[in-house]
Amino acid sequence: MAKRIAQSSVNWAALAERVPAEQKVNLAAFKIRSDTYLRRVLANPPEPPKINWSVYKNAVPVAGMVDNFQKQYEALKIPYPSDTQSSQVDAQWAEVKKAIEAFVSQSNTNIANLEKQIAEIKSLLPYDQMTMEDFRDAYPEEALDPLNKPTFWPHTADEQLDYVDPDKPAHSGH
The missing domain is CATH 1.20.5 (Single alpha-helices involved in coiled-coils or other helix-helix interfaces)
Known part of the structure; x- marks a missing residue:
């Protein structure tokens, strides 16, 4: 027999922290359904009520009827639903x-x-303490190299002769 639920084992505050904002409505609806179910479970006793069969045996004149009912009542077992989802949740986890x-x-x-x-x-040396040679040694790709790669002032890419504007469409040679 499954153990009786006494209270919700879900930490709703911790769960709400992890739920994205667009899913908060779904979480609230789920919490309401969970709380409703828990209230319904707690409203019923954990065991079926005990019946005083001797009172009925004295009151009912038909022989064997109460004994038959008692046997059927005690044989009644409500099946607890089997867990078919935990293995899928564990695999997902x-x-x-x-x-x-x-x-x-x-x-x-x-x-x-x-x-x-x-x-x-x-x-590296702080920039305010670097010489041009120190900068060239630290950043050879960005440093000016007037002997091997001379450039025009102000030494930006768009001021050079071979510059191609990436925003303009390429001209076809007509």
């Missing part, structure tokens, strides 16, 4: 756990890479 672990692993890798980048940046 295992998949979600794998996804969570993969996300945490990926996040930890990203954190380690970003902390390495932060350490590299902190190890």
Whole structure:
């Protein structure tokens, strides 16, 4: 026999924190249905009422009728519904756990890479103390190289001779 429910084992406040805003209405409706069910269960006694069969045996003149009813009443067992959903929920939870672990692993890798980048940046000289040579050594792709790649002032990409505007459609050679 299944154990009797005494109170709701759901922590609704913790559940509400995890539910997205667009699902709050569904959570509220589910909580109302759950509370209604719990009230209905608690309104009934956990065991069927006890019957004083001796009173009925004295009052009913038909022989064997009360004994027959008593036998049928005591043989009556209300079947408790079997749990068919827990295995599916457990399988779903295992998949979600794998996804969570993969996300945490990926996040930890990203954190380690970003902390390495932060350490590299902190190890550099502050910009206000750098010379042009220090900047070239730290950022060779961004530094000006007047000997190998000369540029026109103000040395931005759109001021150079080979600049192509990405917003303009390419001209066809007519």
